[in-house]
Amino acid sequence: xxxxxxxxxxxxxxxxxxxxxxxxxxxxxxxxxxxxxxxxxxxxxxxxxxxxxxxxxxxxxxxxxxxxxxxxxxxxxxxxxxxxxxxxxxxxxxxxxxxxxxxxxxxxxxxxxxxxxxxxxxxxxxxxxxxxxxxxxxxxxxxxxxxxxxxxxxxxxxxxxxxxxxxxxxxxxxxxxxxxxxxxxxxxxxxxxxxxxxxxxxxxxxxxxxxxxxxxxxxxxxxxxxxxxxxxxxxxxxxxxxxxxxxxxxxxxxxxxxxxxx
Amino acid sequence: xxxxxxxxxxxxxxxxxxxxxxxxxxxxxxxxxxxxxxxxxxxxxxxxxxxxxxxxxxxxxxxxxxxxxxxxxxxxxxxxxxxxxxxxxxxxxxxxxxxxxxxxxxxxxxxxxxxxxxxxxxxxxxxxxxxxxxxxxxxxxxxxxxxxxxxxxxxxxxxxxxxxxxxxxxxxxxxxxxxxxxxxxxxxxxxxxxxxxxxxxxxxxxxxxxxxxxxxxxxxxxxxxxxxxxxxxxxxxxxxxxxxxxxxxxxxxxxxxxxxxx
Amino acid sequence: xxxxxxxxxxxxxxxxxxxxxxxxxxxxxxxxxxxxxxxxxxxxxxxxxxxxxxxxxxxxxxxxxxxxxxxxxxxxxxxxxxxxxxxxxxxxxxxxxxxxxxxxxxxxxxxxxxxxxxxxxxxxxxxxxxxxxxxxxxxxxxxxxxxxxxxxxxxxxxxxxxxxxxxxxxxxxxxxxxxxxxxxxxxxxxxxxxxxxxxxxxxxxxxxxxxxxxxxxxxxxxxxxxxxxxxxxxxxxxxxxxxxxxxxxxxxxxxxxxxxxx
Numbered sequence: 002x003x004x005x006x007x008x009x010x011x012x013x014x015x016x017x018x019x020x021x022x023x024x025x026x027x028x029x030x031x032x033x034x035x036x037x038x039x040x041x042x043x044x045x046x047x048x049x050x051x052x053x054x055x056x057x058x059x060x061x062x063x064x065x066x067x068x069x070x071x072x073x074x075x076x077x078x079x080x081x082x083x084x085x086x087x088x089x090x091x092x093x094x095x096x097x098x099x100x101x102x103x104x105x106x107x108x109x110x111x112x113x114x115x116x117x118x119x120x121x122x123x124x125x126x127x128x129x130x131x132x133x134x135x136x137x138x139x140x141x142x143x144x145x146x147x148x149x150x151x152x153x154x155x156x157x158x159x160x161x162x163x164x165x166x167x168x169x170x171x172x173x174x175x176x177x178x179x180x181x182x183x184x185x186x187x188x189x190x191x192x193x194x195x196x197x198x199x200x201x202x203x204x205x206x207x208x209x210x211x212x213x214x215x216x217x218x219x220x221x222x223x224x225x226x227x228x229x230x231x232x233x234x235x236x237x238x239x240x241x242x243x244x245x246x247x248x249x250x251x252x253x254x255x256x257x258x259x260x261x262x263x
Numbered sequence: 264x265x266x267x268x269x270x271x272x273x274x275x276x277x278x279x280x281x282x283x284x285x286x287x288x289x290x291x292x293x294x295x296x297x298x299x300x301x302x303x304x305x306x307x308x309x310x311x312x313x314x315x316x317x318x319x320x321x322x323x324x325x326x327x328x329x330x331x332x333x334x335x336x337x338x339x340x341x342x343x344x345x346x347x348x349x350x351x352x353x354x355x356x357x358x359x360x361x362x363x364x365x366x367x368x369x370x371x372x373x374x375x376x377x378x379x380x381x382x383x384x385x386x387x388x389x390x391x392x393x394x395x396x397x398x399x400x401x402x403x404x405x406x407x408x409x410x411x412x413x414x415x416x417x418x419x420x421x422x423x424x425x426x427x428x429x430x431x432x433x434x435x436x437x438x439x440x441x442x443x444x445x446x447x448x449x450x451x452x453x454x455x456x457x458x459x460x461x462x463x464x465x466x467x468x469x470x471x472x473x474x475x476x477x478x479x480x481x482x483x484x485x486x487x488x489x490x491x492x493x494x495x496x497x498x499x500x501x502x503x504x505x506x507x508x509x510x511x512x513x514x515x516x517x518x519x520x521x522x523x524x525x
Numbered sequence: 526x527x528x529x530x531x532x533x534x535x536x537x538x539x540x541x542x543x544x545x546x547x548x549x550x551x552x553x554x555x556x557x558x559x560x561x562x563x564x565x566x567x568x569x570x571x572x573x574x575x576x577x578x579x580x581x582x583x584x585x586x587x588x589x590x591x592x593x594x595x596x597x598x599x600x601x602x603x604x605x606x607x608x609x610x611x612x613x614x615x616x617x618x619x620x621x622x623x624x625x626x627x628x629x630x631x632x633x634x635x636x637x638x639x640x641x642x643x644x645x646x647x648x649x650x651x652x653x654x655x656x657x658x659x660x661x662x663x664x665x666x667x668x669x670x671x672x673x674x675x676x677x678x679x680x681x682x683x684x685x686x687x688x689x690x691x692x693x694x695x696x697x698x699x700x701x702x703x704x705x706x707x708x709x710x711x712x713x714x715x716x717x718x719x720x721x722x723x724x725x726x727x728x729x730x731x732x733x734x735x736x737x738x739x740x741x742x743x744x745x746x747x748x749x750x751x752x753x754x755x756x757x758x759x760x761x762x763x764x765x766x767x768x769x770x771x772x773x774x775x776x777x778x779x780x781x782x783x784x785x786x787x
Contacts, residue, residue: 005289007282013565013706014276014538017577018757020531020562024585027529031558034293038282041275044707045767053279060394061286061294073767076742076754127742129757132584182275183306218338218389230338233280233391243307243335249536267551269544276538290741296555298545303537315541323548323655324555444537445568480600492600495566495653505569505597 003032004143005061009054009069010131011042018129022068022136025100027121029140038067045073046145047098051161052179056234058089067102068139069093076127081115081134083142083151090148093137095129097161109158116152164255166194175237177256184245188258190237198262205229206235206259209250213239215260265294266403267323268403271331272393273304280391284330284398287405291402300329307335309360313423314441317363318496320351330401331355338389343396345404345413346420352410354401356392359423366483371420378414421488428456428515430524437499439497439518447509452499460524467491468521470514475501477522527556528667529585533578533593534655535566541710542653546592546660549646555662556607562591569597571622575685576703579625581756582613592663593617598653599648605658607666607675608682614672616663618654621685633682638674653726688779690718699761701780708769712782714761728740730783732776737763739784 006026012018019023019040025133038057042050050071058067059192065088072079072094086106091099092115103109113192114145115121115138122133138151148154166189175190186207197200205213214222215229217238222228224243237260241260250256268288274280281302283386288295300319304312312333319328327350334341334356334368341359349366353361354377365371377383377400384395410416428437428451437452448469457464468476476484477491477499484490486505489512494500502510512518530550536542543564550557562581565640566574574624582591589612596603596618604619610630615623616639616657627633639645640663646657662675670698690699690713699714719726729737738759739753746752748767751774756762761784764771774780 005286006291007286009279009282014561015563015565015577016703016705017533017562017581018705020533020560021581021757023560023582024529024531024581024589027558027560028584028586030742031529034289035560036282036285036289036297037276038279039277041277042768053277056281057286060283060290062290077744126755126757128754128762132757165394179278181278181280216439220336220339230390231388232393233388234284238390245306267548271541271544271549296551298544298547298551298559299538301539303539314540319545319548321539322552324552328546340661419639422591441540443540443542482598482601492652493650495545495650495656500652507568 003030003034005034005036005065006139006143007036007038007061007065007067009050010037010040011044011046011071012040012131014016014040018131022131025132025136026140028037029137029145033140033143035059039248043073046161047071048083048161049097049179051098051101054098055105058106059103063088065145066139066143067091068135069098070131071098072096072130075130078195080155081130082155082158083113083115083138083148085111085148090142092135092142095159095176100158100161103158111148112155112158113148114152114155117150120146120151120240158207165189166190168194168197169260170260171198174257174259176258177252177254180247180253184247185251186256187232187234187238188237188261190258193236195260195262201263202260202262205239207239207250208256235255265292265296267296267298268328268401269298269300269323269327269329271300271304271312271334271483272302273306273308273312274302274393280393281486283318284393287394287398288402292406295402295405300395304333307333309333310423310425311441313360313363316360317367320364320368323351325350326354327351328401328405329353330397331360332393332397332442333360334358334392337392342417343392344417344420345377345400345410346371347373347410350418352404354404355398357421359421362423364422365420369487370510373410374420375410376414376417381409388525426451427451430456430459432524434521436519436521438520439514439516442509442515446502446509448508448514448518449496450499450500451491453497457522457524462524464522464524469500469501469512471516473512491492527554527558529558529560529589530667531562531585531589531591531661532562533562533566534564535570535595536564536655538564546655549656549660550664551678553661554668557664557667566595566637569587569595569656571595571620572685572687573703575622575625578622579629582626585613587612587694588631589613590663590667591615592659593622594655594659596620596654599654604679605654606634606679606682607637607639607662607672609635609672614666616659616666620681621683624682624685625687626650627682635672636679636682637672638676638679641674644670644675663774688713690714692718692721695722695786696783698781698783699777700782701778704771704777709769710756710770710780711756712761714782715759716785719784719786724786726784726786729763730765731774732780735774
């Protein structure tokens, strides 16, 4: 069995685009273990793709190659790149999509442009670099082709502007950054943001209108009730037990969330 | 190639949760053959998940490990379990999700709690046991770890209350239990329910309003017409040829269906 | 690692039908490399399935087996077939679904009916030939079973009537044949249709109402603007940069598109 190559995109599952990328990769190395992370990233939503990718990469074995394509700039000057982190390689457009995942893996050890025409699909189209550039590069890298063979080194990668958490004495103010399929509201407030609190927080404020108790698990409240928990992303999550907090509160990504400590 | 591990959940395909479970499993055994059964079970719909799982397990080879997570009680006292059936292992929460599939495979030979912290992701979160408990347990079991190493035996598993078929002399009264993506209405009336009939039935009654002819195949009626057939689940199905019976009749799961024999 | 078997269907991802086909195939050969092309073909939409399949098959390695099931006639007289092309085998119902892909692979070298009961699931149902006929046939063929063992030769396969492109001196008149998940309008006008033009075209007319400039890439217009490009299918595509042309223009499959040359 070959190396694991993960795939994330905004290509959806209807038009065959993902299958085509896999066909290209397997024509290069039929033993690859291909794993979909998500192809339902909303079209061109680089930040959503970046957050989902970041949430997933820590759980894959060392040596995994992560291929990600959310690429509104396909065909323009944005560079196709490969990033080496301590435990993984990441392949995609240099538009911020990879940066949070790279940071979660300890930062970039090297960044190279993907330019070597001998490793790419020919001719390279102007509309489907997932097929013509990213999938073949990922497959060759998974087989062991060195980064230097893919293209010249670059000095860094494009960072992604994500909503920041503002921490003051005793309060952390952040935002909902993702609504998952259950309607859970995932925020950007992690445990580190609460490190200076003298007392552990007991509740969360959402859009300055709702106070939601912070508990260990969904089951600590009755079905249908609001509850805040520590999410699988390691951040504060607002949920409704057996329901949808997004529907219940009528809020989504961007909504202000605050945690007050003692 | 390693063993087949199937996955079923209500996690959807957008947020990366399934990819994360696969990453965890492949980090334990990179040679696993991972097969998705469904991740579009409606959120927290244990009965739907149980029926879809039951419909699929008979078609997998001996030795398959079935991992299923539809788990409204994540983080509460419901036990994570592994069940040994004659031909497969089943891993999931003990909330009824596994029981119909276990029965379809001939019943439980052994049930063990999943408790061994050495085999689980650490720390175990309160919100994502698919990642922290079920996926690692399934991967270790697929590699050959014995059930006794996973945790202590339990005396049984939680059964699922499913709608029953009432059979009287010459009639079987059941219900629609699932609407598939084509709008076909799958009922719980199997051939065994009709065993006592003196004459084979010729039609099916739906919500005491519609009489639908029972035929061998969709093609026995004209496009757009109602037809009852024996479904791929082995039960009576109400369909519209080249159309949706659910839309045509305006009925769904729970609708009463009756078959009268001679 | 065994051969690649691709899967395309209108089965969706919710009901477990695709997982069941994979279970059947892996019970025959657990080393198969299974790749989904699409299971979100609209129900019974043979032409959509045929176009998506055709777009994908050229990118898979020689020796791939393509399994496709969009089969409104399941259970009727239409034949289950396997087609040998120069580089691949194709398995599915003989209803036009396979024909465009076969043509893209250079044409049929042989066509055989799938009839050998020893290779099929038993009993063969009247409602799920994907499980009982096509998946087992594809798996056996991927393992190397010769076509002649599957069933007797047939003289040809059912062709699919697709919208034609009318080329006159200096103009090519075609149609939108697919709307992808981004809302891009994929037409049937390929480069060959423009071969007789004395000057390269600079624009495309959509439903005789909109004139859209033809550029090398989406990035050649401002965000939100209409642009025509050469699609990943090798045909003229009408798009909105960072948006949906289908929503912007209110048109879909069937809309007339014309390219005028010099």
